[in-house]
Amino acid sequence: MSEFTARYLADYQPSPYSINTIDLTIELDEHATKVRSILSITKKEESDEPLVLDGEHLILVSVSLGQQSLSPDAYQLTEQSLTIFNLPSEFTLTVETEVDPANNTALEGLYKSGDAFCTQCEAEGFRRITYYLDRPDVMAIFTTKVIADRAKFPQLLANGNPVERGELNNNKHFVTWHDPHPKPCYLFALVAGDFDLLSDQYKTASGREVLLEIFVDKGNKAKAEHAMASLKHSMKWDEDVFGLEYDLDIYMIVAVDFFNMGAMENKGLNVFNSKYVLADRESATDTDFFNIEAVIAHEYFHNWTGNRVTCRDWFQLSLKEGLTVFRDQQFSADMHSADVTRIQNVKLLRAQQFAEDAGPMSHPIRPEKVMEMNNFYTLTVYEKGAEVIRMLHTLLGQNGFRKGMDLYFDRFDGMAVTCDDFVTAMADANNRDLTLFKRWYSQSGTPELTVTQHFESASQQFTLNIEQMTPATGNQLEKLALHIPIKLELIVGEEVQTQLVELTNQSQQFQFACEQEPTVAFLCDFSAPVKVNYEQSTAALLTIIESSQNNFCVWDAGQKIMAKEIEQLVLLAGSQPSRDIERMFNAVITADYDAAFKALMLTLPSFDEMTAHISKVDPQKLISAIEKLSTFISSTFSAEFLSLYKQHSEVEHLSSSQQVGSRALANTCLRYLVKLTEHHSLVAQRYLQATDMTTKLGALQCSIKQVNDETLSLLNDFEQQWHADTLVMDKWFSLNANLNDELIFERLEQLMARDDFALTNPNRARSLIGAFAMQNNKYFHESSGKGYQFLAQQIIEMDRINPQVASRLITPLIQFEAFNEVHQSLMISQLQFIASQDNLSRDLVEKLEAALKE
Numbered sequence: 116m117s118e119f120t121a122r123y124l125a126d127y128q129p130s131p132y133s134i135n136t137i138d139l140t141i142e143l144d145e146h147a148t149k150v151r152s153i154l155s156i157t158k159k160e161e162s163d164e165p166l167v168l169d170g171e172h173l174i175l176v177s178v179s180l181g182q183q184s185l186s187p188d189a190y191q192l193t194e195q196s197l198t199i200f201n202l203p204s205e206f207t208l209t210v211e212t213e214v215d216p217a218n219n220t221a222l223e224g225l226y227k228s229g230d231a232f233c234t235q236c237e238a239e240g241f242r243r244i245t246y247y248l249d250r251p252d253v254m255a256i257f258t259t260k261v262i263a264d265r266a267k268f269p270q271l272l273a274n275g276n277p278v279e280r281g282e283l284n285n286n287k288h289f290v291t292w293h294d295p296h297p298k299p300c301y302l303f304a305l306v307a308g309d310f311d312l313l314s315d316q317y318k319t320a321s322g323r324e325v326l327l328e329i330f331v332d333k334g335n336k337a338k339a340e341h342a343m344a345s346l347k348h349s350m351k352w353d354e355d356v357f358g359l360e361y362d363l364d365i366y367m368i369v370a371v372d373f374f375n376m377g378a379m380e381n382k383g384l385n386v387f388n389s390k391y392v393l394a395d396r397e398s399a400t401d402t403d404f405f406n407i408e409a410v411i412a413h414e415y416f417h418n419w420t421g422n423r424v425t426c427r428d429w430f431q432l433s434l435k436e437g438l439t440v441f442r443d444q445q446f447s448a449d450m451h452s453a454d455v456t457r458i459q460n461v462k463l464l465r466a467q468q469f470a471e472d473a474g475p476m477s478h479p480i481r482p483e484k485v486m487e488m489n490n491f492y493t494l495t496v497y498e499k500g501a502e503v504i505r506m507l508h509t510l511l512g513q514n515g516f517r518k519g520m521d522l523y524f525d526r527f528d529g530m531a532v533t534c535d536d537f538v539t540a541m542a543d544a545n546n547r548d549l550t551l552f553k554r555w556y557s558q559s560g561t562p563e564l565t566v567t568q569h570f571e572s573a574s575q576q577f578t579l580n581i582e583q584m585t586p587a588t589g590n591q592l593e594k595l596a597l598h599i600p601i602k603l604e605l606i607v608g609e610e611v612q613t614q615l616v617e618l619t620n621q622s623q624q625f626q627f628a629c630e631q632e633p634t635v636a637f638l639c640d641f642s643a644p645v646k647v648n649y650e651q652s653t654a655a656l657l658t659i660i661e662s663s664q665n666n667f668c669v670w671d672a673g674q675k676i677m678a679k680e681i682e683q684l685v686l687l688a689g690s691q692p693s694r695d696i697e698r699m700f701n702a703v704i705t706a707d708y709d710a711a712f713k714a715l716m717l718t719l720p721s722f723d724e725m726t727a728h729i730s731k732v733d734p735q736k737l738i739s740a741i742e743k744l745s746t747f748i749s750s751t752f753s754a755e756f757l758s759l760y761k762q763h764s765e766v767e768h769l770s771s772s773q774q775v776g777s778r779a780l781a782n783t784c785l786r787y788l789v790k791l792t793e794h795h796s797l798v799a800q801r802y803l804q805a806t807d808m809t810t811k812l813g814a815l816q817c818s819i820k821q822v823n824d825e826t827l828s829l830l831n832d833f834e835q836q837w838h839a840d841t842l843v844m845d846k847w848f849s850l851n852a853n854l855n856d857e858l859i860f861e862r863l864e865q866l867m868a869r870d871d872f873a874l875t876n877p878n879r880a881r882s883l884i885g886a887f888a889m890q891n892n893k894y895f896h897e898s899s900g901k902g903y904q905f906l907a908q909q910i911i912e913m914d915r916i917n918p919q920v921a922s923r924l925i926t927p928l929i930q931f932e933a934f935n936e937v938h939q940s941l942m943i944s945q946l947q948f949i950a951s952q953d954n955l956s957r958d959l960v961e962k963l964e965a966a967l968k969e
């Protein structure tokens with residue numbers, strides 16, 4: 116397999132050349148787009164090092180130095196590069212290439228999404244458009260002339276401001292764009308198409324008018340309103356909270372259906388997966404609305420954290436991604452319930468990032484070794500990266516953090532820098548030594564804290580002993596102590612004392628003066644991305660639920676009670692749920708929480724959260740245990756669920772944020788009620804009465820988990836109604852992928868044979884194959900291995916079409932170590948089968964090598 120080589124952070128060298136300006140002329144054509152690039156280049160110092168330009172999947176048409184066309188013996192061409200020798204200290208290089216967008220199914224570089232042309236250059240896609248120094252520390256001023264058929268592509272877009280437009284022969288026209296801000300080529304973008312346009316304006320704090328434009332497929336304009344409102348909220352928030360204004364006269368967003376990821380922050384011209392732009396009440400869920408707002412904010416915030424200050428090299432990806440995720444999380448928390456938002460962040464981290472950090476692709480938030488960069492757009496770099504920024508925020512406080520950000524921009528605006536530069540700015544602005552803290556950037560794995568307590572009644576001294584240990588991961592066997600901020604509460608009766616302690620050693624004792632032995636609410640707000648082993652009695656956990664002022668801890672205490680219960684049911688065959696669960700649910704159901712929080716309190720830890728908790732678990736036993744517990748809860752509290760359900764089904768009189776909470780709570784109650792035959796009829800009733808997608812989908816999700824005669828007819832009805840709406844049909848495919856019934860394998864085959872299914876469309880492929888492998892745990896982990904086999908086959912096919920998507924789909928298979936022997940060996944044999952195929956992508960090879968080594 117090892118035909119590909121890895122790159123190392125330790126080998127970083129700046130380029131001996133800088134590119135000052137690039138003038139692009141791109142004449143669009145389905146199969147033969149012509150790209151002319153004129154580069155003005157300077158040698159940084161006298162040296163004879165040749166210029167090695169990156170380029171892949173390109174047809175080279177010509178190269179000229181100044182006016183002189185170069186003959187093929189003046190340069191060297193390989194599959195990945197164009198090398199030019201004997202260059203003067205300053206020169207102009209003109210390179211002409213040709214590319215084939217219509218056959219570009221990898222969706223990297225220039226490709227077609229439906230009828231439109233668009234680009235995706237991060238991380239290393241620009242080299243599929245022209246030969247270039249495709250690295251983020253090479254920053255140039257871009258001018259882009261886009262030429263295309265006038266009738267088919269009335270809108271021609273690129274970064275910056277439009278400076279010229281005109282008509283050409285053969286029914287073509289052109290627009291020239293100029294971006295005054297020097298940028299790395301990964302932020303380059305071009306779009307050509309025939310879109311509906313939603314326009315608006317934003318006046319910045321300093322009084323400049325910015326034109327806001329969102330381009331969507333014809334007919335979808337009304338569905339862009341929420342994205343537009345979100346953009347304006349983001350712009351305002353960044354001014355208010357960080358003092359950051361937008362810096363161009365125009366900000367454009369284009370929504371496309373074919374996209375590998377969520378969205379891309381190209382300077383002045385964001386390209387979005389349409390899933391993160393389009394929404395209206397009938398077709399989108401409350402979660403969709405929330406996510407759209409968060410992704411719009413994320414890409415907007417990148418303008419400062421990513422674009423104005425960018426990464427020196429790709430190992431530093433978390434410099435922009437961890438920081439920008441932290442910023443979008445804070446924004447969402449300010450726009451909605453801060454507690455609910457925080458809990459959702461933590462659920463994602465525990466369910467997915469912990470698994471990644473314990474699996475074969477475990478890496479520090481700043482990786483040291485990369486084979487395929489696209490494999491490192493991970494939960495670790497993004498979500499754990501955001502947790503690391505949040506810890507700085509906790510250690511320095513809101514004001515200290517802001518001072519650090521201000522210094523960071525003062526020092527580095529317009530530059531390409533490192534994670535180390537960021538932390539140093541935080542340290543300098545606050546006069547703090549963060550040397551030890553920097554280990555978070557180089558150490559992988561989830562740290563585990565072991566906490567014990569001791570109370571000395573004579574001296575009224577309470578002692579917490581905290582030890583940290585990070586288990587060995589992949590190629591990192593030795594782990595060092597980290598600097599861990601721990602927020603906690605000491606609860607004695609009505610009195611709650613809040614503390615922030617800093618763990619900096621392997622083991623440390625913290626002493627507090629207390630009149631009585633307190634109950635400790637540990638790790639408030641989840642102040643560090645760690646696992647905690649702290650033996651607390653159910654009585655103590657119930658005290659936290661009742662008395663803690665930190666809603667994260669309240670929620671987490673409930674989760675601990677439920678997790679303990681599930682663990683017992685897994686480990687002790689034939690055991691029954693205990694009284695603890697009844698006590699907890701009694702307390703929670705009657706508590707005076709808002710509806711959204713109550714819904715979270717009533718939700719059991721998921722399969723994924725539990726696999727991070729119980730080592731080498733038998734997935735089928737885990738599923739049965741969760742099922743047994745939720746059935747027990749359903750029957751014990753059916754009357755309470757029914758009354759809550761009814762109470763929260765009427766939402767018209769509520770504010771829109773209360774409606775969101777009520778819908779979540781009603782859906783949660785329905786999931787319990789549907790386990791009891793006498794309440795089955797509620798599902799169809801709710802489905803038929805629903806006027807919004809959250810409620811409709813909530814009902815269908817109950818139906819597919821409790822499959823009966825009605826299920827397929829409800830799915831058919833939904834399909835009838837929505838067959839013309841691509842994003843809603845993605846939801847329909849996901850519902851099918853989650854069917855809790857043996858017919859699932861047959862069903863998957865039927866669905867893949869449909870005209871509206873295609874592996875070339877990532878959203879559609881993910882909504883069926885991804886949803887099956889990542890959500891339908893019972894059948895994916897079927898003991899015959901059928902589920903694993905299905906996924907392996909799809910990955911092999913997908914890899915020939917779109918390696919990035921294939922490489923994401925393999926995640927559940929490589930994380931086999933979480934499961935018992937039987938399942939591990941079934942998973943490994945499918946990985947070996949994939950590895951035995953010819954011509955696998957670099958993306959898959961990197962993951963297979965990591966998973967199958969030894």
Ligand code: TRP
Pocket residue numbers: 235237238375376377378379380413414436489492
């Ligand atoms: N920088 C993008 C973000 O906001 C990530 C991204 C979008 C991406 N498309 C991509 C990364 C394609 C790799 C490949 O997070």
Ligand code: ZN
Pocket residue numbers: 413417435436439
């Ligand atoms: Zn990002």
